[in-house]
Amino acid sequence: xxxxxxxxxxxxxxxxxxxxxxxxxxxxxxxxxxxxxxxxxxxxxxxxxxxxxxxxxxxxxxxxxxxxxxxxxxxxxxxxxxxxxxxxxxxxxxxxxxxxxxxxxxxxxxxxxxxxxxxxxxxxxxxxxxxxxxxxxxxxxxxxxxxxxxxxxxxxxxxxxxxxxxxxxxxxxxxxxxxxxxxxxxxxxxxxxxxxxxxxxxxxxxxxxxxxxxxxxxxxxxxxxxxxxxxxxxxxxxxxxxxxxxxxxxxxxxxxxxxxxxxxxxxxxxxxxxxxxxxxxxxxxxxxxxxxxxxxxxxxxxxxxxxxxxxxxxxxxxxxxxxxxxxxxxxxxxxxxxxxxxxxxxxxxxxxxxxxxxxxxxxxxxxxxxxxxxxxxxxxxxxxxxxxxxxxxxxxxxxxxxxxxxxxxxxxxxxxxxxxxxxxxxxxxxxxxxxxxxxxxxxxxxxxxxxxxxxxxxxxxxxxxxxxxxxxxxxxxxxxxxxxxxxxxxxxxxxxxxxxxxxxxxxxxxxxxxxxxxxxxxxxxxxxxxxxxxxxxxxxxxxxxxxxxxxxxxxxxxxxxxxxxxxxxx
DNA sequence: GCCGTTTTCGGCCCGACTGTTTTCAGTCG
Numbered sequence: 001x002x003x004x005x006x007x008x009x010x011x012x013x014x015x016x017x018x019x020x021x022x023x024x025x026x027x028x029x030x031x032x033x034x035x036x037x038x039x040x041x042x043x044x045x046x047x048x049x050x051x052x053x054x055x056x057x058x059x060x061x062x063x064x065x066x067x068x069x070x071x072x073x074x075x076x077x078x079x080x081x082x083x084x085x086x087x088x089x090x091x092x093x094x095x096x097x098x099x100x101x102x103x104x105x106x107x108x109x110x111x112x113x114x115x116x117x118x119x120x121x122x123x124x125x126x127x128x129x130x131x132x133x134x135x136x137x138x139x140x141x142x143x144x145x146x147x148x149x150x151x152x153x154x155x156x157x158x159x160x161x162x163x164x165x166x167x168x169x170x171x172x173x174x175x176x177x178x179x180x181x182x183x184x185x186x187x188x189x190x191x192x193x194x195x196x197x198x199x200x201x202x203x204x205x206x207x208x209x210x211x212x213x214x215x216x217x218x219x220x221x222x223x224x225x226x227x228x229x230x231x232x233x234x235x236x237x238x239x240x241x242x243x244x245x246x247x248x249x250x251x252x253x254x255x256x257x258x259x260x261x262x263x264x265x266x267x268x269x270x271x272x273x274x275x276x277x278x279x280x281x282x283x284x285x286x287x288x289x290x291x292x293x294x295x296x297x298x299x300x301x302x303x304x305x306x307x308x309x310x311x312x313x314x315x316x317x318x319x320x321x322x323x324x325x326x327x328x329x330x331x332x333x334x335x336x337x338x339x340x341x342x343x344x345x346x347x348x349x350x351x352x353x354x355x356x357x358x359x360x361x362x363x364x365x366x367x368x369x370x371x372x373x374x375x376x377x378x379x380x381x382x383x384x385x386x387x388x389x390x391x392x393x394x395x396x397x398x399x400x401x402x403x404x405x406x407x408x409x410x411x412x413x414x415x416x417x418x419x420x421x422x423x424x425x426x427x428x429x430x431x432x433x434x435x436x437x438x439x440x441x442x443x444x445x446x447x448x449x450x451x452x453x454x455x456x457x458x459x460x461x462x463x464x465x466x467x468x469x470x471x472x473x474x475x476x477x478x479x480x481x482x483x484x485x486x487x488x489x490x491x492x493x494x495x496x497x498x499x500x501x502x503x504x505x506x507x508x509x510x511x512x513x514x515x516x517x518x519x520x521x522x523x524x525x526x527x528x529x530x531x532x533x534x535x536x537x538x539x540x541x542x543x544x545x546x547x548x549x550x551x552x553x554x555x556x557x558x559x560x561x562x563x564x565x566x567x568x569x570x
Numbered sequence: 571g572c573c574g575t576t577t578t579c580g581g582c583c584c585g586a587c588t589g590t591t592t593t594c595a596g597t598c599g
Contacts, residue, residue: 024582028571059572099597132596136589184599197599223598228586230598240599242586255584260599267583272575278584 001070003043007033009069009078010062015090016081018100031057034261038316040515044070088113097144105130119145143222147232154192155237156473157540158503161186163237164196167215171200174211178202179249183256184240187310189543191506192473195238199256205243212241248280250296255279261315262308269303269319277303311546330546335558338367339535340410340464341435341498341526346391347372348380349530353398353407359532361404366561369408370395371435374422376414380439383411385427392430406561408432408570412466417441419455421462428461433570435498435526437466442479449481457486457493463568464524464556465490467500467507474504483512487519494568496524496556499548501541502534513548524556 010033014026035056036043046052047070052063069075085107091114092103106112109130110121118141121127127138164182171180181187184197200208209229213221222230222238230240244252255263256279270277274285281293282302292298297307306322309330321327342356343349353370360368372391373382383391388411395409412435414422421428421436428434436456444452456462468486469478490497497516500507505528508516513523525541527534545555552558556568564570 025571027582031572057572061571097597101596132590134590140588195599223587225587228599230587256599258599260583263599264583271583276584280585 001044001073003036003039006043006066006069007036009075010036010065012090013065013078013081015093016078016085019085019089019093019104021100021104028057029062032062038511040511086113091115092118095141095144095148097140102141105133115145115148143220146220147222147236147238154194156503157186157189157191157193157506157543158537160193160196160237161540163217163233163235164198164239167196167217167239168198170215171198171208171211175200175202175204175208178204178208179246181253183242183253184258187257188259188313189311189540189547191509191544195240197256198239198241199249199253200241200243201246201249201252202243203245208243209241242279244279246294247290248293251277251281251293251299252279253296254299257310257313259314262313262319265315265319266303269305273303275303309546311543312549314547328549328551331542331550331552331555331558333539333542334364335552335555336363336365336525336538336542337560338365338369338405338557338564339363339527339529339538340369340408340433340524340557341371341412341466341500342368342529342535343372343412344370346370346387347377347382351529351532353394355532356529356535357398357404357407359529359535363535365405367406367408367564369410369433371410371412373439374411374413376416376422377439382414382422385423388423388427389430410435412437413462414439415452415456417444417452419452421456421459425459425461428459431461433463433568434459434461435464435466436462436495438470438479442470442476444479446480446482449479450485453481453486454489457489457495460569462493462495463570464496464498464526466498466526466528467505468497469507469509469512471507471509472504473506478507483515484519487516487521490516490521491519494522496522498524498526499541499544500526500528501537501539501544502528503537503540506540506544508544508548510544510547513545513550517548517550517554522556523550523554526557 010029014029018026052058052066065075065077089103089107092098110126112118112121122138122142127133128135164186168180179201181199183199185193186196202208205226209224212229213224213231217233218231219234220232222232228242232238242256267277275291276283276285282291282299284291292302300307306325306327308318308322312318344351344353344356356368373380375382375384392409395407399407409432411431415436415438471478497508523545525538525545527537529535
């Protein structure tokens with residue numbers, strides 16, 4: 001019974017209460033559930049120390065329920081709720097267009113408890129017989145089911161980024177006088193995106209909406225109004241477009257960037273200052289006068305806050321810190337001076353060392369490290385000792401003849417089950433540095449895995465621990481190990497923890513970056529490029545660093561080459 | 571059910587779009 005089991009139960013309670021039409025309690029349970037999800041430590045420890053009440057949103061009633069659940073593995077209150085309404089009705093809530101009211105009508109009047117029976121009922125036109133339901137409603141719900149079935153989860157940041165930029169370019173090309181910007185979770189650079197939000201400032205909203213819904217890749221128009229339209233693209237991604245006047249562009253950008261939780265806090269803050277905030281601006285509550293609207297930074301300033309970068313807007317304490325004007329100076333998107341994690345055709349990637357070098361030069365880097373796979377990783381054509389020696393020679397000779405970024409000879413070395421590295425030390429010592437990573441034996445118990453990692457870190461040639469948790473978004477959970485101990489060891493042994501910039505990895509993730517940085521560990525942002533074009537992936541790694549509150553000084557490869565070599569022995 | 575720089579009680583974010591309504595409810599973000 002861990003943090004996520006507890007928050008899952010609380011979310012379930014919230015859903016049931018919402019179905020029953022209970023007011024306010026659902027929000028209370030969800031708030032508690034969210035805060036437990038974000039808890040840095042184990043909720044079991046808080047329970048043992050009788051400190052559950054310290055979790056924001058957890059009062060006596062919820063604390064009692066958590067206690068019962070954790071001590072007995074059973075929660076009577078939840079069981080009672082489950083007995084009243086079948087669980088399938090809750091699943092209906094994840095279909096767009098179906099909220100609690102609709103779900104309950106479908107269940108009570110037609111006995112619908114799952115998506116399939118809902119589809120059947122629609123095809124038999126049984127919904128249109130219900131009070132308040134017409135043919136259009138049936139069609140709308142059917143569209144919702146299609147969206148639900150096609151999305152199969154959230155989209156990776158890298159994919160959404162690409163789709164959004166293409167669409168934004170299209171809108172800009174057709175409406176040169178309009179201001180077009182991405183908003184929503186994409187602007188916050190969250191690792192996965194639910195849908196794409198785009199904001200336009202224009203005096204002619206109708207024309208923008210017309211262009212938007214007639215975009216080539218639009219499959220289905222879900223809604224079309226003067227200020228707001230929604231479409232589904234052929235790749236299944238939903239895009240919402242909002243249009244506002246220039247005078248409220250800043251407030252709208254703030255509003256549509258979210259997160260929802262951040263905005264809720266901001267509105268409460270506005271109320272406490274006798275103001276109100278909406279997508280049209282920040283207004284004086286009494287006189288209704290506009291306080292700020294055209295400029296996003298002004299909205300924050302007028303609320304007495306330091307400007308909060310989009311990546312921090314998750315209601316994870318940023319508002320309180322901004323109030324004290326103590327937000328960190330986050331690493332910027334052009335702060336990297338090199339990339340220390342790149343693959344070539346020597347192992348499992350495409351592209352030559354020379355091509356990587358050229359790309360690194362285009363990125364304006366001072367240095368770039370070649371780190372192909374080590375010998376045990378046969379599936380990735382890991383380099384034998386002999387080939388690695390040869391590659392080091394090639395790198396040394398290329399280093400002599402080219403200008404441009406300085407070429408470093410590295411290796412992404414597998415950590416074997418016992419914590420030893422995949423090459424003997426006499427070869428490793430010829431490298432400028434090694435990256436350690438785990439690509440096998442993911443199923444060790446927590447103690448063995450932690451021991452394995454800490455042992456590998458103690459090797460002096462190791463400077464970076466790549467994709468430290470091993471998770472792959474939507475495919476593989478992190479392996480089990482003690483992250484706190486690994487962070488400690490990384491600090492002791494002068495090993496940087498990587499943010500792997502590959503869209504499906506982004507590992508460390510934002511919250512773990514924050515833990516590492518808070519503890520004083522150093523971060524390395526690597527592209528893990530398997531094609532020269534993928535050097536550009538570091539954009540997503542930097543975004544993740546920013547979401548983890550990392551400063552430039554926390555990141556190893558923002559250092560100039562000579563400092564990097566001196567400080568890190570590379 | 572939680573919470574308190576007006577509060578231990580009375581609040582709890584705000585507006586657009588759609589459909590079926592003839593003044594509004596439901597859903598979404």
